Amino acid sequence: MLSTGLPQGAVPRLERPGPLRDRVYEALLELITTRALQPGQHLVESELAGHLGVSRQPVREALQRLNTEGWVDLRPAQGAFVHEPTEQEADQLLTVRTLLEAEAARLAAANATGAGIEALEELLAQGLQAVADDDVDAAVALNARFHAKIMELAGNAVLAELAAQVDRRVRWYYTPVARRRGQQSWIEHRDLITAIADGNEQEATRLMREHTEHTRNSYHARTRP
Template sequence: MLLSEQAGRSAAAKIPRPATLRESVIEAIQELIVSGQLKPGQHLVESELAEMLGVSRQPVREALQQLSGEGWVDLHPGQGAFVHVPTVQEADQLLAVRALLETESARLAAKHAGKDGVRRLRELCQGGIAAVEDDDVETAVALNSELHALVTALSGNSVLAELASQVARRVRWYHTPVARQRGMASWVEHSQLIDAIEAGDDNRAAKIMREHTEHTRASYMEQRENEPVEPAPKPVRRRRPRTPYAR
């Protein structure tokens, strides 16, 4: 039997390939943006990024082009690259979609989590509470993302998990600026959510998650209202110098 015929009958395991340099640079720049080390509207200088990441300018240039297409970076002719400034509308829309996905995730997790899943959720929650007590925002944000990802994984719905993962990083970008403001209240809500999941109360788990995601959305909107972000400067058109007439 030909290999092509065998492949058609059963899916072969894919051989993992190492990330290219460009992909690694894209990942690194996204993390710098999500963590707040690169601020919305900040000018991104290729040479500075290349030096920071220990690479040449070429993969940085390629990464910025791709990140521009994905909405992380804005490219302005004559000005350069800038960290994208999310509009209030796009943030609101994404956080609304997140609420729908994660509310359903919580409802299903209450049916399928099991004792081991609940144990792992509680470990993450305890770590998050400790991070808040230590005022370690970076760790708290990372553990928050892990906890939400685990709830989705415990839902048992792989399509739901894939959709949630597509918006997870951008949600973390929006959550980081308000993590300290949300503080311990966020982790109290997480604890209540885990209690509902452990009890198998799917309706309560969904209700808590819906309210929890709404609190984060409201905090982000309030933060944007109180601390508006200035957009990147608009490109300046330069007039070509006039060519003197021949005499």
């Protein structure tokens, strides 16, 4: 096992065609947001390069970009480490998420079509199955897709663009509490679908605000027994 904590074969080697530095960046960002690379973990250029099947240069460039964006900390004479978010950072991000998602739910209730509701119900069924299977990775991915679908149904391109900017950080914070939230999160999703299908803008807004606040509270409570 590499000192980066990734088992051999966990990440496929990158193909050469295309902008390699961008592909390395995306691969490392995905490993960080899914917590395959844990906050505080030391990132060794040579080992990451070997794991991804590339030279050290694109890895170095990707780490510099990730540092600029706040995903990685570059420490003089020590190297690169996955950023460890503070409670304040998480609270601020999740508070912004609540504002964006609540408005998206309101607009979705005003604009959603039958096909859109069916898509949400399908994601709900898949999410409940992932929870039943104790497949945390699938549950996190499906949760992101569920919220992205509501954002799509809202039909506001500017709102969707703003939400996309925080989406990966939301996944980063949601992953450690996904099992704790478990089935309850998807029960809340079911209630949201009902409000959106009924065109009840006020109820959809209220439910989404409560739903995202539950996630924020679960994140802050994650270290408590």
